[in-house]
Amino acid sequence: xxxxxxxxxxxxxxxxxxxxxxxxxxxxxxxxxxxxxxxxxxxxxxxxxxxxxxxxxxxxxxxxxxxxxxxxxxxxxxxxxxxxxxxxxxxxxxxxxxxxxxxxxxxxxxxxxxxxxxxxxxxxxxxxxxxxxxxxxxxxxxxxxxxxxxxxxxxxxxxxxxxxxxxxxxxxxxxxxxxxxxxxxxxxxxxxxxxxxxxxxxxxxxxxxxxxxxxxxxxxxxxxxxxxxxxxxxxxxxxxxxxxxxxxxxxxxxxxxxxxxxxxxxxxxxxxxxxxxxxxxxxxxxxxxxxxxxxxxxxxxxxxxxxxxxxxxxxxxxxxxxxxxxxxxxxxxxxxxxxxxxxxxxxxxxxx
Amino acid sequence: xxxxxxxxxxxxxxxxxxxxxxxxxxxxxxxxxxxxxxxxxxxxxxxxxxxxxxxxxxxxxxxxxxxxxxxxxxxxxxxxxxxxxxxxxxxxxxxxxxxxxxxxxxxxxxxxxxxxxxxxxxxxxxxxxxxxxxxxxxxxxxxxxxxxxxxxxxxxxxxxxxxxxxxxxx
Amino acid sequence: xxxxxxxxxxxxxxxxxxxxxxxxxxxxxxxxxxxxxxxxxxxxxxxxxxxxxxxxxxxxxxxxxxxxxxxxxxxxxxxxxxxxxxxxxxxxxxxxxxxxxxxxxxxxxxxxxxxxxxxxxxxxxxxxxxxxxxxxxxxxxxxxxxxxxxxxxxxxxxxxxxxxxxxxxxxxxxxxxxxxxxxxxxxxxxxxxxxxxxxxxxxxxxxxxxxxxxxxxxxxxxxxxxxxxxxxxxxxxxxxxxxxxxxxxxxxxxxxxxxxxxxxxxxxxxxxxxxxxxxxxxxxxxxxxxxxxxxx
Numbered sequence: 001x002x003x004x005x006x007x008x009x010x011x012x013x014x015x016x017x018x019x020x021x022x023x024x025x026x027x028x029x030x031x032x033x034x035x036x037x038x039x040x041x042x043x044x045x046x047x048x049x050x051x052x053x054x055x056x057x058x059x060x061x062x063x064x065x066x067x068x069x070x071x072x073x074x075x076x077x078x079x080x081x082x083x084x085x086x087x088x089x090x091x092x093x094x095x096x097x098x099x100x101x102x103x104x105x106x107x108x109x110x111x112x113x114x115x116x117x118x119x120x121x122x123x124x125x126x127x128x129x130x131x132x133x134x135x136x137x138x139x140x141x142x143x144x145x146x147x148x149x150x151x152x153x154x155x156x157x158x159x160x161x162x163x164x165x166x167x168x169x170x171x172x173x174x175x176x177x178x179x180x181x182x183x184x185x186x187x188x189x190x191x192x193x194x195x196x197x198x199x200x201x202x203x204x205x206x207x208x209x210x211x212x213x214x215x216x217x218x219x220x221x222x223x224x225x226x227x228x229x230x231x232x233x234x235x236x237x238x239x240x241x242x243x244x245x246x247x248x249x250x251x252x253x254x255x256x257x258x259x260x261x262x263x264x265x266x267x268x269x270x271x272x273x274x275x276x277x278x279x280x281x282x283x284x285x286x287x288x289x290x291x292x293x294x295x296x297x298x299x300x301x302x303x304x305x306x307x308x309x310x311x312x313x314x315x316x317x318x319x320x321x322x323x324x325x326x327x328x329x330x331x332x333x334x335x336x337x338x339x340x341x342x343x344x345x346x347x348x349x350x351x352x
Numbered sequence: 353x354x355x356x357x358x359x360x361x362x363x364x365x366x367x368x369x370x371x372x373x374x375x376x377x378x379x380x381x382x383x384x385x386x387x388x389x390x391x392x393x394x395x396x397x398x399x400x401x402x403x404x405x406x407x408x409x410x411x412x413x414x415x416x417x418x419x420x421x422x423x424x425x426x427x428x429x430x431x432x433x434x435x436x437x438x439x440x441x442x443x444x445x446x447x448x449x450x451x452x453x454x455x456x457x458x459x460x461x462x463x464x465x466x467x468x469x470x471x472x473x474x475x476x477x478x479x480x481x482x483x484x485x486x487x488x489x490x491x492x493x494x495x496x497x498x499x500x501x502x503x504x505x506x507x508x509x510x511x512x513x514x515x516x517x518x519x520x521x522x
Numbered sequence: 523x524x525x526x527x528x529x530x531x532x533x534x535x536x537x538x539x540x541x542x543x544x545x546x547x548x549x550x551x552x553x554x555x556x557x558x559x560x561x562x563x564x565x566x567x568x569x570x571x572x573x574x575x576x577x578x579x580x581x582x583x584x585x586x587x588x589x590x591x592x593x594x595x596x597x598x599x600x601x602x603x604x605x606x607x608x609x610x611x612x613x614x615x616x617x618x619x620x621x622x623x624x625x626x627x628x629x630x631x632x633x634x635x636x637x638x639x640x641x642x643x644x645x646x647x648x649x650x651x652x653x654x655x656x657x658x659x660x661x662x663x664x665x666x667x668x669x670x671x672x673x674x675x676x677x678x679x680x681x682x683x684x685x686x687x688x689x690x691x692x693x694x695x696x697x698x699x700x701x702x703x704x705x706x707x708x709x710x711x712x713x714x715x716x717x718x719x720x721x722x723x724x725x726x727x728x729x730x731x732x733x734x735x736x737x738x739x740x741x742x743x744x745x746x747x748x749x750x751x752x753x754x755x756x757x758x759x760x761x762x763x764x765x766x767x768x769x770x771x772x773x774x775x776x777x778x779x780x781x782x783x784x785x786x787x788x789x790x791x792x793x794x795x796x797x798x799x800x801x802x803x804x805x806x807x808x809x810x811x812x813x814x815x816x817x818x
Contacts, residue, residue: 003567004567007560007563007564007567008564008567008568010560010561010564011561011564035557040715040718040719040723041638041718041719041722041723041724043571043723043724043725043726044719044722044725044726044730045568046568046569068571068573069571070568070569070570070571070726070727071568071569072567072568072569107637109637115718116715116718117715117716128637130641130644131641131644131645177786178715179715179716180786180787181708181710181711181714181715181716181786181787182785182786182787183715184782184783184784185786215784219785219786221708221785221786221788222786224792225786225787225788225789225792334791335641335716335717336711336714336716336717336789336791337791339716340716
């Protein structure tokens with residue numbers, strides 16, 4: 001590898017397939033160890049990393065992106081199953097009335113599936129006027145069965161369940177903070193996530209998490225920028241067949257972020273107190289005392305009690321159901337708010 | 353040296369001004385007009401009117417960009433996907449422009465320009481302000497502030513709901 | 523010209539400090555200091571891509587005009603009591619050059635023919651409308667107290683008492699506008715991660731390098747202008763005046779880089795309201811106080 005290629009590898013653009021979470025975590029850990037960052041857009045770099053095994057539709061989107069990347073190009077990951085012919089994507093504009101009855105241009109704009117800090121395999125098809133979304137549709141471009149985050153529950157391995165639960169939420173928090181434009185806090189969340197998946201002692205992990213949770217949870221600027229966005233009730237979540245933190249923490253984007261922080265805290269506390277598995281998080285605000293579940297009892301066995309995984313009941317396709325909630329939530333918002341709403345739900349399409 | 357700069361800026365101002373009507377994209381027309389104004393600001397600087405020259409540059413950049421917002425924001429066609437002509441009512445416009453040009457040229461050529469008396473002041477902008485406003489300076493400053501406050505208050509009141517439907521959000 | 527070069531070096535230093543701090547506690551700190559140079563090398567070696575049916579003339583104009591504006595703004599920044607250009611209306615000149623960034627970002631965003639880039643460009647105009655009026659009023663407040671539009675004159679007027687002491691609101695507003703005009707840190711929404719890099723989303727190779735350099739240049743120049751405006755210019759014990767100017771500029775830059783770590787991005791759909799209903803009246807009041815002191 002020449003110098004140019006080595007430099008190109010400094011800032012890879014990472015695309016994740018629905019089943020690519022494990023690969024992505026390895027890539028992110030490696031980047032952090034080398035003090036490198038990911039690219040936000042494909043033209044920023046010539047280094048493409050594909051995590052997991054993309055299906056045909058995602059593979060096609062990746063090919064389009066790959067063709068646009070500047071030389072010198074390097075590509076890592078499994079090759080796509082078929083290479084479709086190139087085609088010119090033209091953003092088409094037409095006209096429609098806006099909220100105030102003004103006749104304005106409408107642009108049809110897809111969000112995802114190849115987009116930085118975006119749920120793997122998800123695509124939102126938007127019709128926008130300016131940056132305000134007039135209508136939206138959702139497509140699950142790439143799905144998988146069996147999420148990385150549900151592994152301890154599916155395998156009946158209770159040993160790392162609570163830590164996996166914490167890691168899952170920390171992964172969502174990291175992605176959310178990137179979208180919210182707080183890369184330093186996002187990096188910290190990712191670091192804690194990898195520590196939760198690695199060999200760091202439970203107590204150390206908790207003591208590192210507490211100041212992080214305090215800083216993010218109490219950030220006034222973050223509250224100011226996120227309050228009132230994407231309000232969801234538990235009923236709506238339930239009606240769509242979704243579960244997980246979004247169900248237990250109804251409210252706006254900030255409420256869901258706080259929900260993750262609280263559930264991460266209680267999961268780590270349960271891990272510390274030896275209650276592996278323990279009781280699954282309970283619905284409502286009963287777990288929100290301080291960092292979390294001091295109120296929760298200890299589990300007695302090493303087995304995973306309950307089938308409530310980090311993102312909903314294991315095998316219930318909660319993530320795919322959450323995706324169905326998105327169009328109604330993002331209509332009428334601007335792109336920035338829509339990104340925050342999507343990040344605050346962080347649907348995992350691999351749980352089908 | 354200054355004469356050369358004067359002519360270069362002058363020709364560029366006219367050239368970019370003409371370009372406004374020759375290009376087929378709103379964005380290019382806007383920025384051709386901006387370039388023309390910047391050349392005019394440069395001419396003022398050459399004339400020793402530092403404050404006015406820099407102010408023209410500052411205000412015209414802001415003004416053209418705000419214009420770009422209003423002209424283009426209703427069109428989500430980045431980079432002028434759909435070319436459009438910048439000319440409307442060509443005959444009428446030509447007549448009006450021709451007449452205005454003739455009148456101004458006639459004015460320049462026929463008006464007897466006064467001979468310079470004394471020397472230019474140390475700070476021409478200050479002297480100009482004194483000459484134009486004189487004793488009314490305090491009144492003008494108060495009015496200026498009042499206009500600013502009125503503008504801000506109007507905008508704040510008019511955008512009660514905001515672009516993003518804040519009521520619903522709250 | 524030495525002054526402009528010194529500010530250029532400082533811009534690089536700011537980028538380095540940012541890279542070091544961005545790594546967090548666990549990162550390899552020393553190596554991160556060279557990250558901006560390495561990144562520059564990477565971008566120089568990269569092919570330049572343009573999008574389909576881009577308006578190249580406008581996009582390139584936008585990219586190139588940003589560092590040019592930063593350099594032109596730097597000529598009126600005094601180090602000690604010397605600036606590269608002798609312009610009696612330096613503050614207005616700085617203001618005019620800094621507003622060029624509006625055009626630069628909008629042109630780069632519009633010219634790329636990409637929805638994300640375009641939205642990023644418009645975001646910066648919204649940001650401009652939010653920060654520019656309070657920013658201008660803050661500049662005027664300092665100029666009013668010193669009876670001068672020349673940064674050297676304003677610095678000289680602070681003998682004994684720095685302006686930051688008795689016009690803290692103007693100083694705070696000015697500090698906020700520094701990252702805003704450089705669309706950097708907590709005010710980097712125009713190039714935000716939620717838009718795949720916004721106005722910079724379609725910039726590759728040298729184009730990206732030139733615009734990024736312009737950003738850090740503008741950030742540094744704006745931080746350096748805070749010194750003659752509010753922090754007494756080159757005044758200070760022992761060290762010679764130009765050195766004091768540099769030390770204070772470094773302190774302002776370090777403060778900005780530090781604050782960046784603690785705050786998420788501020789979006790203009792929320793911030794605009796605060797800018798117009800809180801910041802503008804606050805600076806106007808500050809100006810009133812300063813005006814009364816100056817007249818009496």
